[in-house]
Amino acid sequence: MEKYYQPEIECASRDEIVRIQNERLVKQVKRVWDNVPYYRKKMEEKGVTPDDVQSIDDLHKLPFLSKKDLRDAYPYGLLGKPLKECVRIQSTSGTTGKRVVAFYTQHDVDLWEECCARAIVAAGGTDEDVCQVSYGYGLFTGGPGLNGGSHKVGCLTVPTSSGNTDRQIMFIQDLSATILCCTPSYAAYLGERMKEMGLGPNDIPLKAGIFGAEAWSEEMRQDIQNTLGIKAFDIYGLTELSGPGVSFECSAQTGMHINEDHFIAEIIDPDTEEVLPDGAQGELVFTAIDKEAFPMIRYRTRDICSLSREKCPCGRTHVKMSKPKGRSDDMLIIRGVNVFPSQIETVLLNHGYAANYQIVVDRVNNTDTLDVQVEMSPEMFTDNIGEIEGKQRELVAGLQSMLGLKAKVTLVAPKSIARSEGKAVRVIDKRKI
DSSP states (O other): OOOOSSHHHHTOOHHHHHHHHHHHHHHHHHHHHHHOHHHHHHHHHHTOOGGGOSSGGGGGGSOOBOHHHHHHTTTTTTOOSOGGGEEEEEEOSSOSSSOOEEEEEHHHHHHHHHHHHHHHHHTTOOTTOEEEEOSOOSSSSHHHHHHHHHHHHTOEEEOOOSOOHHHHHHHHHHTTOOEEEEOHHHHHHHHHHHHHTTOOGGGSOOOEEEEOSSOOOHHHHHHHHHHHTSEEEEEEEETTTTEEEEEEEOTTOSSEEEOTTTEEEEEEOTTTOOBOOTTOOEEEEEEESSOSSSOOOSEEEEEEEOEEOSOOTTOOOSOEEOOOOEETTTOEEETTEEEOHHHHHHHHHHTTOOSOEEEEEEEETTEEEEEEEEEOOTTTOOOOHHHHHHHHHHHHHHHHHHHSSOOEEEEEOTTOSOOOSSSOOOEEEOOOO
16 A cells, blocks of 8 residues: 655645645745845846746746856855855765755755655655665765655665675665665666675565666666566656655656645746646756745756656656656767667667666767767677677667667677766767867
């Protein structure tokens, strides 16, 4: 039977959700107008005042925020509360230039941890579970978010952070960890290492995993579920909005429920910026309606996905977002064709390869080149050149069918692609564009 952390909110009627959103949006816009001069100026430039926003139907009138705004306003320009009321910062991982620094009041931290608690309960977590948090701690939001959510649920929390893989496996066994939280690429690596140690799904007590912070395909999910003997749940979030827990998967595993009492989602056409209807694929935009210290309004995430309000068998009534297909700014345009790394991953996993690969893009004689380097598993490894070339031709054909363009495929020896304990580096773009 489906369990909920806050059933009265998670299963609220559509009318109740809209009522909460209307009330909180109106208050938030007024608060931002009064306290965030940077955003007030953007509103003034668009000719909008708080009086123009009376409900969520007026959301489209407000200006967007982008990562560029966050860098321009760095560090304190988007603060919505006095600094003395802020208790925490988190920061994005691995962006170039100025890092995005997000601020939290204690109220913000509590709400964020509640969202993560909802995700853990949706994955089957209770106060009798042992939750191993193998996301990075520190400035990265993954560790602190799931750590706080696990505490709220009452799980025994094992804050291993990322890395030291053999110790992770030891704790899973010795402490009888039942829920694993980490990036999907690290979960795949843990599974690979367990196999090397002669451990199968029956040798570990894990029952569920909560994996996010990078795009992963349905095929990769099946792979992880089979290797670890668990049910693998997706979780979504970004530092600018709080961190993981903006949305999460339920037992249906058909998209992630957005915590609509805290975040309003829109899908826009990334080029025209027009709002698209439910079901249409486009760029995800979020408005945080009760975040105090860092109140993001119409923040462009650059993630490409769609929204669905179809009734969910789990009983939750909050809108679902599809697994992001990629990012509008991570999307590779190769010889005029839009390519997402997740498409390449799907082909590799369908052909029986693990998700250890690297995509190298270059430009030779004014023509884009796409080289996919794929690691062979120890079982399929061979030094028979003819056999390797045959396997490469198979993948070239599979990728051409998926992408509509020809890629070069290089099969490489097991363990030759560097492993990641955080976000995997999938794409190396050498073009000088």
